[in-house]
Amino acid sequence: MSYQSQVLTFSHTDSVTEAKFSPDSNYIVTTSNDSTAKVWSSKSGKFLVSLKHTARVVTANFSDDSARIVTSSEDKTAKLWGVKAGQLIAVLRHKDSVYSAKFSPDKNRIVTVSDDKTAKLWSAKSGQLLVTLEHDRIVNDGNFSSDSNYLITASGNIYSGKAVATLWDVKTGKQVRTFEHEDK
Numbered sequence: 001m002s003y004q005s006q007v008l009t010f011s012h013t014d015s016v017t018e019a020k021f022s023p024d025s026n027y028i029v030t031t032s033n034d035s036t037a038k039v040w041s042s043k044s045g046k047f048l049v050s051l052k053h054t055a056r057v058v059t060a061n062f063s064d065d066s067a068r069i070v071t072s073s074e075d076k077t078a079k080l081w082g083v084k085a086g087q088l089i090a091v092l093r094h095k096d097s098v099y100s101a102k103f104s105p106d107k108n109r110i111v112t113v114s115d116d117k118t119a120k121l122w123s124a125k126s127g128q129l130l131v132t133l134e135h136d137r138i139v140n141d142g143n144f145s146s147d148s149n150y151l152i153t154a155s156g157n158i159y160s161g162k163a164v165a166t167l168w169d170v171k172t173g174k175q176v177r178t179f180e181h182e183d184k
Helices: none
Strands: 016-021 027-032 035-042 047-052 059-061 068-073 077-082 088-093 098-103 111-114 118-123 131-134 139-144 150-156 160-169 174-182
Touching: 016 059, 027 059, 027 077, 035 059, 035 111, 035 131, 059 077, 059 131, 068 118, 077 098, 098 139, 131 139
Parallel strands: none
Antiparallel strands: 016 027, 027 035, 035 047, 059 068, 068 077, 068 098, 077 088, 098 111, 111 118, 118 131, 139 150, 150 160, 160 174
16 A cells, blocks of 8 residues: 555544554544544545444444444444445444444454443344343453453443453353452
8 A cells, every 4th residue: 555645634523532444454434522433545535434423432443354343432332334335234232431342353243341331242243232241340441362252351440449350251151250450
C-alpha cells in the first residue's frame, strides 16, 4: 500500500477517540464522542459510511475478513455492522455502558463488556446472545485466547478496592479461575 505524500483527514463533529485499520488495510474506522463511528477508504481518504449510536462510541473492531465491524457505546449497546453498505446486522444490548466489543479469532463469537457487571458472548453471524457472564464489579475488558476456547475478563475499578481477572471456558460459560489484585 502506498500513501505517497497525500494527507488524509478524517472529520467528526467531536473528539475522535480511536482509529484503526481493517485487517486487509483497505479501511479505517474512527470512533468519536459525537455518537458515531465512521468508515473511510484508507487509500483515498473518502468517507464511506457512518455507523450511528445515541451516545459516545467507545470502540470499534473489524472482523478478520474486514467485512464486519462491531462498535461499543455508552448508549448501552454494541452494534454489529456490514462494512461496505453500513447495514446494521444486530443490536447487542446491555443495561449500562458497553466498554468494548471484539470478535473471537475463530470468527464465531463476539464478546461485549459493560458497566452492568457482565460480559456477554454473542453469535458473530446473527448477533444472538449465547451466554451472559456475571461479575461482582464493572467489566472493563475481555479478550479471547488464540484458539477461541477461553475468555479472560478484567473487572473492578478504583472505588471497589479490588480488581479481578477471570478466566472463562467459552463453550460452557463456566469460570475456570480468577486472578485477584488487592489494592494495598
